[in-house]
Amino acid sequence: MLVFPQGVSAKQEPTDSLRSLIETTIGKRKGELNLELANLLLAENPDSSIYYGSKARAIGKEENDHVLIIRSYSVTGEAYQRQNKLKEAIASYLKGLELAEKYKEKSLAGTIYNGIGVCYFYLNDVKKAEQYMKRAARAKKDANDYQYYALIAINLAGLQIMNQSFDESVLTLKEAEKTLLKKKQDQYLATVYNSLGAAYQSVKPDSCVYYYELSLKYSTKHKDYLTKMNAYQNLGDYYFDRKEYSRAIDYMKLAIATNEKRPEDSYKPSLYQRISALYDSIGDFKHAYSYKKLETEARQRVFSVEKQKQIEELEIKYQSEKKEKEIQQNKQELERKNNQQNILVFCAVSLFLVAGFITYLIFQRKRIERQFEKEKLRLFENIFHEIRTPLTLIDGPIQVMKLDTAYPEELVLMERNSKKLINLVNELLDASKLGKGSYQLDYTNGNLIEFIENVIETFSGEAKIKAIQINYQPNELEAHYSFPSNALEKILSNLIGNAVKYCPAKSVISVSSEIKGNKLQLKVADDGPGIPKKDQKKVFRRFFRGKHTSDLTGTGIGLSLVKELIELTGGMIELQSSGVGTEFRMEIPVGKKQNEEVSHSLSTLAKNEDLPVLLLVEDDADMAAFSMSVLKEEFNIIHAKNGSEGLDLIRENLPDIVLSDVMMPEKDGIELLHDIRSDELTNHLPFVLFSAKASLESRLEGLQHGADAYVSKPFSPEELKLTILNLFSTVQRNKEAYNASILSEKTFEERVRSRNSYVNKVIECIVRHMDDSDYSVNELSNDMAVSRSQLHRKLSALTGFSTTNFIRMIRLEKAKDLLLNGDGNITEIAYKCGFSSQSYFTKSFTEHFGKSPSQIL
Template structure:
């Protein structure tokens, strides 16, 4: 509020100061004797009169021109040329203004007067912009940006930004326009140039008006008008009134729009600015157009066109043509509408104004269509569409709105390096103006610092909130993953126990008991890891050191992975010395570190990879290096792998999944032992973990190397017993089991194999191929699997016509309702959460297979008409069956129509068609066609539509005895008896 009062006070002082300054300058001019001093004073008077009194400004600059020709001071001549060009542009005398700016530019370049060159470049840009040559205007203004920055001239830099913004506004590139207007307004405000600041606010209001933000536009334009009124800036007051009239017109307040527009026209007439008067007449036409008074609107548009021709305003000439054409369309004068539209297109092509050409083509489209000239109408419509797509993109409006919001909310925090102040003006009031400017700058700096502090506080708060959200997300992911880690082994423990409970006399096979033990150990290990982490956080986990043989401990832990390596054909290399290494150490914690690191290596490596462990005693203690040739870890993720709950890859598959505590626990244990652990990795080549633990070797008597039998992986592989599976030839339904966990796969197979033939696949990719080749009656799949997960497998199967009929049961350890919905939305027929009851799995599998069987039996009924919706469970199968029945309906009476023609009509191979029809109807394509004909024959016989012979021929049978035989097989009676 204090700042508002200060600004209003400053504005009132400025208006009084402006009048006193002109009086003082006139007195100085009357006293001056030298022409050079007179010219300088005239330049200052011209600047004061510009925008308020056209006549006084003209007198000042013409007098300066006459005096400049008499002197040899070229710099004054350059300034005079540039000021005179500004005056000519204010009167819309564009050609004369362009010529004068060129004179100023040439002379300034010749005498190497860089400030004059900069001012001339601004003038050239403005002239070319007004003449509609945007490309040339941009070229001059872009050149001046670098020059103004080199000169550290904030005023000319701001003018250049305004010029570029005006060009982008005309080209309807509002985001760039807003950027440059924002930069200009910031510089003008910072340097205390209130008139130019008023212009910048008005320009921003113009852009807001153009993109339809009318409330914002009113605020900016009213603010601009208030400053212009206080500084007696008539030209800007006219601009604000004119644009406000357009805003009120857009908002439907047409009477207010007329009053404001008349005020703008009046001021522009007083200033002698014909071009702007033409704009006002054009806008008055728009207002009366809104009032539906098309005759009055046409008169104003013609006035605008006449004035625009006088001042050679190409842009307004084109738009006047367009609006006149629209008026004639409303007045039912298509000939005139077409003539003015074509004129508008010529102008648009000349000045490269796409929006004008687009609107004119839209009018021509309607005119040609009414005349019946559809070829011409189509051509115009096509041109309109192409132009519209290239102009109106949502991105432009969104970007402009975003930048405007940024300007409103963060304007005071922009860090724009202010250029050095303008050169000292030679006048009597210089010291007073500098004090006023410094006060505003100081106030702005205070606001800027305050805004910066508030913004920094906001950023810190936002950063803290983001960190808390990220931590919460990491914890949520951890609990989701650890629950999955628990659910799978719990399922494999629970299943055999339930089996034993239901059949206590049968007992459990040895393999099931081993499976229960393995998974019990897995759960225990996870619980111990969580307890260890809890103890570490509370500072209760202590070292329990005892003397022992270090290498022997390491060999024992490493040998635990031999059989696992042999099963997966992993080249497991253990390089631990066989000599005795006695020391005091915590055996349990060292083993946990080793188990976690080796377990991690085996989890992330594919079959056939290389994993090695190397242990050596060095000066800094025990050094253990574990390396693998797995997928590796990217450079940006490597620093976080020891963070608690962090997982390198958060995928929907289980290929690289874990609880996220193993490496964190290992690091905590190593640090508890005063050691260090480091990791290095390269994507595609593998990972190396290095652990260094300060262990002091204990010297003992002479010891002989211990003979340790290290199992040879190849030998283990050779001596492993093999079990040969015998093909299952039972006539039972086929179930495809897709599960990557061997224990889980074995358990489910045991439950199902008594009632079904089982095929197994260890991931979704293999399962997809087997589903296509084996044609199972049902598929049971896990959700989380390597290479292709269950969700993707289900999508692929249900979107493929060849496999869409196969029912799918999905198993998952993720118990959330969202996960269940996701599974069912992919087309899964049923969904089970681990741990599950084996009887429930059997019941659901049985129900789905029986359901499909009943649907096929429903089709095989002897009724003649079947609704595909009654025997299918998804839209893909329904569409296929509808298409198939449509083909049969059209061609069944043709005796030459057979399965080959059926394949061609459906664009399917013989095998595909056979599998699909057998799966949906339990009939081969040949049986399906034959029974369709027989059912249609039965329908005709029941209605006594014709003789038996004629009906047989009508349904596609040429052999009457074969027809009778087939009919009796299906219905149990001859056709004649039926």
């Protein structure tokens, strides 16, 4: 479960007595004392916390103490966060983060990253929250602060579970487990295993018991009663869900017994409530009533404790105020002001309690509404997917019947309407994805003019029936750009389709495009009836249909989809209509054509994109410069100054080969090699060590850790070059061997299977979604838990295929086997293999095999 600090406090100026305490305290630096007070006042008086934080920061600047300054920014950020002033909190955190990164204070940077992540969580930006929490976990790990590393990793996994990213949460917790075991910090493993059990309970229930039992083992060992209680409770809930009530009751009793070893707290009512529900489920109403009574009593005690605490706090405040009045009895005017201040404080506290309760109710209501919307979208998606199956079975036989030259004319009408239904369902699915924020833009590098012309061409038949003329005027000087092809196709199709639908016969539709800067400016205009002024502000609302369209079919979702897609790309759309004719003007960001997977590095020597990428890890500047000069003709070279920096660049760029020194600061070459070989994403990389340590023991150590070659310094430039080129040639031969296997006459499984387990895992993902035409690079990279660029580099290195081409190759190879085995006609097999269009399937199949599907049949 995620636990974040929260709360709002009334403004309260620091009292004279606190100021006096600071001035008179002996044995503590003023800066440290102010910071300590800022931390103590966080929960009850965030404004006072901000005041003392600023005083500590001023002293830190006077004393040139960067640690004190960083910590003051951190506590100020948390104080703003507790007041729900999230923008101010992030601003304060970022100032502290800038200094922490400058002075390489990793532990402090980790604390601040976590604070920023919490702020973005409250702002409902889950993606950014997850990014900052990942950085926080990495920083705490690097700083050897394993207690907070474990807690942050658990919070991060909880966030991923809330975001339905169960596989990613498991990876996060597994990484935490691995680190804590490696560093022999098993006192923090109990909470990690408990969270692993929770992560698996939703997706792999049988595995959760194993991890809950491990949590019990370590929590018992280290007398961590809270985690032990939670583990027993989770096991009880697990068996409750499986309706194994006897075992569930046993575990709940163990949870209650464990909790008895802890002070009175809010867990008891929840435990009593659970076990009461269990007894109620088996009809043992006597025990159910008994525990329900204990639950009520426990809730009353908790409530009483909280109230007593509030009374004690008020009593302390009262006594303090009374004492001050006795001391200042001769200062009547000041006393009057103090009384007014006390009244204001009391009112503010009361307002805080009321506001907090109202905020909680609003939050709960919004959470329930979000859950309802989520379930509604899921229901709609399931219905849409179910509709696609019978539509496919309608459209498929139509295509088969059209193979007969004597097919009836009614078949064309049936085909056209089945296509409309399929497009409508796809449109509704896209709208559903946009509604829950899961729609992914697919950027394509290609000829923009041809793309727009192809979209327009799809409406030529419908336009011809109504004698409508569609004119396209491209004004680009250069035709090739990077653009969001899936979004652009839907935008143009909706706008042109609407124009054809609503314009009378013999109308003219004009489409024009122009590139200005990095923006594609599109215009779609017609001379139809236009849109009434009163409807122009409503047409982009979902499901809106004006009275002028009441005699035509439609859902009213098209223009809403267009606007949402354009906004998703970062563009804008405007509508102009004045009685006759309608004109839509759009701007969509595009880029100059570039390589599909773009990476950046600290320094790149060569510029030829056709060359393979080599990562050079060398801390000596002269040796690095010389090595670059030797290899610059054969490779694009990225340079890192140590193993830690090199590992970051490997994860970011995934080079084709790594050349590393052994002796380096922060992380040496052997440690870097171990990290690469233990990571599934990077374990395929050819790795060459070169070092002044030329002894046999040093060479054997490098080779035992998985190095592909070891070159001693001083080295022959030709030897170094040939060693690396030979390794790269071996990689190329492996690619060629895989391609040769694909061209063989073996079965599909034998042809595409690789000697590399990672490639086989990718193939399993594609085969599992073989009939899903929407399963593309984005979905595959999500399933493999890597970025698009990392997956592209990994597949290219192992198979020679880009990710897009690899998916298409697997689909086509499967289609070939189905055709040879007679498992359906061409249209059926196209849909089985994830092609939404028979024409595109035929074109792709012919390009890949040199024969059309009909020739194979």
